[in-house]
Amino acid sequence: MNQRKTIISVNNLVKKFGGFVANDNLTFDVHEGEIFGFLGANGAGKTTAIRILCGLSYPTSGKILVSGFDVYTQREEIKRNIGYMSQKFSLYEDLNIRENIRFYGGIYGMSSSAIRRKTDELIEELDLSDIAGTLIRDIPLGWRQKVAFSVAVFHEPKIVFLDEPTGGVDPLTRRQFWEHIYRAAARGITVFITTHYMDEAEYCERVSIMAEGRIEALDSPENLKNNYGVKTMDEVFLKIARK
Amino acid sequence: MVSININGVDKSYGQVKAVQQASFEVPGNCLFGLIGPDGAGKTTLFRMITTLLIPDQGNISVFGFDTVRDYRKIRLFTGYMPGRFSLYPDLTVGENISFYATIFGTTVKKNYHLIKPVYSLLEPFRDRLASNLSGGMKQKLALCCALIHNPKLLVLDEPTTGVDAVSRKEFWETLHQLKDSGMTILVSTPYMDEAARCDRIALMQAGRIMDQDTPGEILSKFRVPLFEIRANDRLGTLEILRSIPEIKRAYLFGQYIHIATDSERHGAEWLKTQLSNRGIANVKITPVVADFEDCFIDAVENYTTHRT
Numbered sequence: 190m191n192q193r194k195t196i197i198s199v200n201n202l203v204k205k206f207g208g209f210v211a212n213d214n215l216t217f218d219v220h221e222g223e224i225f226g227f228l229g230a231n232g233a234g235k236t237t238a239i240r241i242l243c244g245l246s247y248p249t250s251g252k253i254l255v256s257g258f259d260v261y262t263q264r265e266e267i268k269r270n271i272g273y274m275s276q277k278f279s280l281y282e283d284l285n286i287r288e289n290i291r292f293y294g295g296i297y298g299m300s301s302s303a304i305r306r307k308t309d310e311l312i313e314e315l316d317l318s319d320i321a322g323t324l325i326r327d328i329p330l331g332w333r334q335k336v337a338f339s340v341a342v343f344h345e346p347k348i349v350f351l352d353e354p355t356g357g358v359d360p361l362t363r364r365q366f367w368e369h370i371y372r373a374a375a376r377g378i379t380v381f382i383t384t385h386y387m388d389e390a391e392y393c394e395r396v397s398i399m400a401e402g403r404i405e406a407l408d409s410p411e412n413l414k415n416n417y418g419v420k421t422m423d424e425v426f427l428k429i430a431r432k
Numbered sequence: 433m434v435s436i437n438i439n440g441v442d443k444s445y446g447q448v449k450a451v452q453q454a455s456f457e458v459p460g461n462c463l464f465g466l467i468g469p470d471g472a473g474k475t476t477l478f479r480m481i482t483t484l485l486i487p488d489q490g491n492i493s494v495f496g497f498d499t500v501r502d503y504r505k506i507r508l509f510t511g512y513m514p515g516r517f518s519l520y521p522d523l524t525v526g527e528n529i530s531f532y533a534t535i536f537g538t539t540v541k542k543n544y545h546l547i548k549p550v551y552s553l554l555e556p557f558r559d560r561l562a563s564n565l566s567g568g569m570k571q572k573l574a575l576c577c578a579l580i581h582n583p584k585l586l587v588l589d590e591p592t593t594g595v596d597a598v599s600r601k602e603f604w605e606t607l608h609q610l611k612d613s614g615m616t617i618l619v620s621t622p623y624m625d626e627a628a629r630c631d632r633i634a635l636m637q638a639g640r641i642m643d644q645d646t647p648g649e650i651l652s653k654f655r656v657p658l659f660e661i662r663a664n665d666r667l668g669t670l671e672i673l674r675s676i677p678e679i680k681r682a683y684l685f686g687q688y689i690h691i692a693t694d695s696e697r698h699g700a701e702w703l704k705t706q707l708s709n710r711g712i713a714n715v716k717i718t719p720v721v722a723d724f725e726d727c728f729i730d731a732v733e734n735y736t737t738h739r740t
Contacts, residue, residue: 230596231568276594330470356594357622359469359637360725361732364683371684375667386623387597388723391686410686423597423625430598 193220196348196379197242202251204237211237212248213402221347224370224380226390229399230430235383236352238399242381243350244268256347269297272341272349272378276356279337282326286317286336289325290343297344311339331362335369342373349373351382355389367392387423396422398429405429433460435585435616436481441490443476450476452639454490458618458632463611465630466620467728473639474620475515478589481618482512494585508536511583513574515590515620521563525554528562529576536581546613547576549606568599579610586610588619592626604629624724635731642731647724654722654730656680657696659703661689662716672710678702681729690720 197219204212211234219225229235240246242255244264253259258266280289287308294304312321315335325333334354341349351370355363367389374380382393390396390410397407406413406429413425436458443451451473458464466474479485481492483503492499494506519528529551533540544551550572557565562573571591578586588607592600604626611617611631619630627633627647634644643650663669670689673682678698682691693703700717707715722730 230598231594232566233596353594357470359472359732360624360728362469363725368684371667385594385596385600388625388725392684393686426597427601430596 193222195219196221196223196256197381198252198254199238199242200252202238202241202253203249204234204241204246205249210402212241215251215404217397217404217407219348219379219381221379222374222377223395224374224382224393226393226396227381227383227399228390228396228426228430233399233430234402235399239350239352239381239383243271243273269344270347272344272346273352274337274341274349274354275352276354277352280325280333280340283324285322285324286328287312287321289336290340293340294343299344307343311343315339331358331365334358334362334366338366338369338373342378345376346378348379348381351380353383353385355384355386387421387426390422390426398426400430434458435460435462435495436618437493438477438481439490439492441477441480441487441492443473443480443485443488449639451480451487454636454639454641456634456641456644458616460616461611461614463607463617463619463629463631465627465633466618466636467622467624467627467633467724468620468636469622471638472636474636475589477636478512478587478618478620482510482587483507484512508581509584511578511581511586513578513586513588513591515593517570517574519562519570519574519577522561524559524561525565525573526558528573529580532577533580538581540580543580543582546579546582546610549609550579551576568595571595571603575606584614584616586615586617588617590620590622592621592623600626624728627724635728637728637732637735640735642735650724650727651722654727655696656692656694656722656726656730657699658690658692658720658722658726659700660685660718660720661691661703662687663689663712664714669707669712669715672707672712676706678706692726 195218199215199217202212202215215238227235241248241253241260244260244267248260255267256270260267284292290308290311291304312318320328338354355366370380393410395407395409396413397404410422414420417425417428419425434457438454438456441451441454454477468474476485480487480499481494483499483506486500497505499506523531529540554569554572557569565573592603607617630647632646633650635642666684666689670682670684673679673689673691678694680692680694682689700719703717
């Protein structure tokens with residue numbers, strides 16, 4: 190565990206919008222195969238940082254490598270090596286399960302034969318054979334989220350970014366969803382996740398907490414709780430994020 | 433005193449049974465939480481309570497008024513904040529509030545004391561168009577508009593969804609202040625832990641009210657023994673735990689595995705033996721206390737078993 194490879198390396202990341210500093214000198218590393226929780230209040234600068242790490246926006250300054258690729262010059266390489274899933278949008282409602290999978294496989298440049306083979310495997314694994322031809326808008330939210338996650342890791346990316354992936358799902362489905370996350374991490378996929386569920390912060394190996402553009406704390410949930418002398422991550426969060 | 437009485441209510445959209453046989457009472461001056469995931473039927477139920485939808489069956493009374501027959505009366509004393517932002521995006525913050533005050537025949541000035549704690553945070557943006565507000569600011573504006581006519585009943589549909597833990601805590605504090613001023617507040621949430629912040633709760637899933645009580649009673653009804661297990665090979669141990677019939681549920685929880693057994697006879701000692709018989713030694717087993725998620729999962733299971 191002590192000598193793990195760094196998969197995301199962020200050094201002095203600064204992002205300004207006019208006079209507003211959204212990311213104020215962020216420095217942190219994420220390890221390969223780690224489940225990394227990226228927390229903070231609304232408006233703390235999480236989305237800005239994630240967009241930079243995904244190659245969707247340029248930083249103002251700083252040295253940032255994602256899976257070894259530079260966020261200034263190698264954005265296309267970054268996009269090919271990551272998966273992304275958000276609560277708000279992740280699947281096309283007017284395509285069925287099988288079509289969604291095929292669509293994303295195509296976008297990530299997988300060959301037709303690989304897509305066909307892996308689609309069958311995935312549908313089998315998720316136990317969705319009976320409804321593979323059902324439109325996404327007609328299946329329950331919990332199942333959608335499972336499919337969305339599987340699609341995000343379908344091309345076996347090095348890193349998957351999950352932006353509030355479990356919002357609104359029932360507790361049992363949420364726990365099943367986390368099992369998918371653990372299994373992906375066990376296969377070596379790095380999981381970078383944001384959430385408003387503070388108990389989910391406990392599910393992560395390490396957690397960073399942002400406030401007003403800065404990272405105020407970064408450690409394992411256990412150490413954070415000990416350092417702040419509290420029993421839950423909720424209390425840690427309230428101590429850090431309330432200013 | 434009862435403020436809302438829901439009696440055998442059904443509502444379907446075509447084939448979809450959104451609410452089925454819902455019955456419960458909301459006491460007066462109560463902060464009542466309707467807890468359930470997306471798709472449980474919370475919004476449909478709220479729309480029937482606020483007279484915006486008519487039940488297929490059953491009836492609802494709000495402070496003694498029937499939601500179908502007396503809908504005009506109910507609307508006068510009800511404040512409703514829908515889950516989706518539904519104010520006028522092309523009016524400013526100030527204009528939206530004035531508009532809502534006017535249609536209820538009142539003025540912002542008259543009820544300013546009610547919205548002051550929330551509105552003071554919005555005041556710097558008075559002249560900004562509602563469409564240009566951040567999510568948190570939109571939520572505050574919507575609350576002000578729902579409050580401006582000093583309603584007896586305030587109905588809030590998922591006001592804290594997507595809101596960070598700090599703002600959520602502040603929002604709940606505001607709700608308690610409003611309740612203390614005499615209001616009855618009905619609020620829905622998919623965050624199970626927010627159940628603790630309510631006076632009473634109802635648990636809802638798949639159109640059904642599965643249970644309702646005070647949060648304390650809901651927690652104390654939970655009788656299933658729960659344990660936290662720390663093992664080296666989490667995924668492997670998980671598989672083994674799931675193969676043991678007396679274990680009802682096993683799932684990963686951070687560095688631990690959480691499990692529920694079927695009875696108090698199957699406790700920590702029993703577990704240790706079961707695991708060592710299957711070649712797993714070196715485990716740390718600690719009892720854990722159930723949270724609202726555990727109660728919710730249990731309520732779903734009990735409800736399903738008793739029905740079928």
